[in-house]
Amino acid sequence: MKEKDCDLTFAGDYEHVPDKVYEAIVTRYDWGEFYQRKKLYLWWKIISIGPHEGKELFMPFNVFKKITKSSKYYEAWILANKGIRPKKNDRMSPKVFKNKIFSIKTRTVVSGRKQGELAKNDCYSVVDEILEICAG
Numbered sequence: 001m002k003e004k005d006c007d008l009t010f011a012g013d014y015e016h017v018p019d020k021v022y023e024a025i026v027t028r029y030d031w032g033e034f035y036q037r038k039k040l041y042l043w044w045k046i047i048s049i050g051p052h053e054g055k056e057l058f059m060p061f062n063v064f065k066k067i068t069k070s071s072k073y074y075e076a077w078i079l080a081n082k083g084i085r086p087k088k089n090d091r092m093s094p095k096v097f098k099n100k101i102f103s104i105k106t107r108t109v110v111s112g113r114k115q116g117e118l119a120k121n122d123c124y125s126v127v128d129e130i131l132e133i134c135a136g
Contacts, residue, residue, distance in 0.1 A: 022047075024045060039063065043058050059130075102133055
């Protein structure tokens with residue numbers, strides 16, 4: 001039996017920027033699964049003028065069917081919803097992040113999925129925290 005080639009394509013590298021505060025907008029969101037945990041990924045585009053303008057980073061959230069007050073997503077969603085808290089059984093759509101400018105803080109990921117140290121060229125940045133809404 002002849003072995004078939006797999007159609008696997010390298011997705012590309014994630015961006016790396018210095019760990020600091022930037023202004024950014026959410027361009028899209030998508031869902032995924034990592035170690036059988038459902039994840040929501042918000043994709044941010046840096047709009048701060050400078051060498052990192054236009055770079056895209058992501059912010060991952062562990063999500064469950066019911067969001068609790070202790071979750072990272074709950075905290076971020078309330079900030080994006082201008083402090084208005086959801087009522088019980090309200091939907092908490094990621095669309096609330098669209099059409100706003102945020103101040104975000106980045107963090108460099110230096111270890112891989114098995115907590116092994118990444119090579120310097122493989123380190124990448126994620127949005128670690130949403131600080132405030134700047135406009136929108």
